[in-house]
Amino acid sequence: MPHRHAMNWGLLLGLVFSLGYWLCTFPALAWIQYIFFPIEIFIIYRLTVHCRETECNGTMSYGQSLWYIVQLVMYASLILALFVYLHCKVLNPDYIAEQLAVVETVMETMPQFEDDAESFQAMTDMFGMVITPLNMAIAQLWVRLMEALFVGLILSAFIKRDKTPFDGNETIVNDDNQDINQD
Numbered sequence: 379m380p381h382r383h384a385m386n387w388g389l390l391l392g393l394v395f396s397l398g399y400w401l402c403t404f405p406a407l408a409w410i411q412y413i414f415f416p417i418e419i420f421i422i423y424r425l426t427v428h429c430r431e432t433e434c435n436g437t438m439s440y441g442q443s444l445w446y447i448v449q450l451v452m453y454a455s456l457i458l459a460l461f462v463y464l465h466c467k468v469l470n471p472d473y474i475a476e477q478l479a480v481v482e483t484v485m486e487t488m489p490q491f492e493d494d495a496e497s498f499q500a501m502t503d504m505f506g507m508v509i510t511p512l513n514m515a516i517a518q519l520w521v522r523l524m525e526a527l528f529v530g531l532i533l534s535a536f537i538k539r540d541k542t543p544f545d546g547n548e549t550i551v552n553d554d555n556q557d558i559n560q561d
Contacts, residue, residue: 380442383429386448391421391450392457397460400465403473419529422447426537437541440482443534444527451526458522459515466511474509533558 398414401407430438438446459461466473482502484493491498 380429380433380446381449383433384446385453387425387428388450388453389457391418391425391454392420392461394418395454395458396461399462401520402474403465403470412523422450422483422526422529423533423537425450426533430537430539437539438537439540440534443537444530447530447533448523450527451522451530455519455522455526459519462518463511463515466514475509478502478505478509 394414395418398411398418401410401414406541426438426443430436430443431448434442485498485501
């Protein structure tokens with residue numbers, strides 16, 4: 379059952395997504411996102427191939443592969459969204475304020491805000507209202523689902539495998555009704 383397979387392995391992938399997110403929250407480790415993204419893609423590829431071989435008898439169409447990848451990442455994204463919410467609400471409640479301070483610092487260097495203190499204040503107030511733990515969790519969920527769709531469109535072309543006449547252990551009966559094994 380590919381659905382159950384996606385659910386079970388989506389939990390593991392969600393833990394990998396959460397670890398990558400958590401490590402990237404430390405400014406000194408922000409570069410690690412460039413390592414985690416290819417690792418995540420490789421894990422998605424291997425899990426889809428594993429599903430094809432164990433759950434789908436070695437065959438999987440392009441559409442089945444794409445749907446499996448979207449399901450897998452959907453379950454993983456739910457775990458990640460829960461972690462992001464808990465991280466911003468419980469584990470590090472100052473995280474959003476720290477990120478807003480970084481945004482303000484970057485905005486101060488922008489030429490369009492040099493002489494316009496009113497626009498600067500309006501933008502920082504808007505960011506303060508929009509960036510909440512719940513919105514960050516929902517944003518992670520949607521970003522990962524769009525990422526899954528994009529990655530799935532590419533990976534499914536390499537993962538799909540149609541059943542051929544040479545697959546399996548088929549029995550051929552000759553004219554005398556005697557079984558002749560193809561092996």
